[in-house]
Amino acid sequence: MIQVTRFNRSTVYLNATLIEAVEATPDTVISLITGKKFVVAETVPDVLDKIQTFYRNVGLVAVQARQLKAEGTDVS
Numbered sequence: 001m002i003q004v005t006r007f008n009r010s011t012v013y014l015n016a017t018l019i020e021a022v023e024a025t026p027d028t029v030i031s032l033i034t035g036k037k038f039v040v041a042e043t044v045p046d047v048l049d050k051i052q053t054f055y056r057n058v059g060l061v062a063v064q065a066r067q068l069k070a071e072g073t074d075v076s
Contacts, residue, residue, distance in 0.1 A: 002050040004030065004040040012038065016054040022047045 001013040007027070014030065021031040022044050030038045030047060040047065 002047070002054050004038065004042055004047065004050070007039055007041060009041075012040075014038065016051050019051060022051075 002016050003011060003013050006012055014032070018032045018034065019030055020033045021029075023029050023031070024044050028040050028042055028044050028047060030040060032038075042050075
């Protein structure tokens with residue numbers, strides 16, 4: 001889960017594995033694969049950093065790298 005702040009300053013935690021898109025419109029909008037959208041106070045780079053940190057913490061980046069390496073794809 002990642003923590004983001006809605007424009008009304010309330011905190012919401014989103015499941016990072018359900019995030020389909022993050023865009024600046026100019027406000028930052030996070031779209032989930034469920035179709036739900038969240039307008040948040042964080043910038044797009046901040047949200048992307050939170051998502052990357054989440055994936056590193058749960059080890060999904062390492063799992064994907066091992067899978068790509070096993071398939072013969074260069075991951076360096």
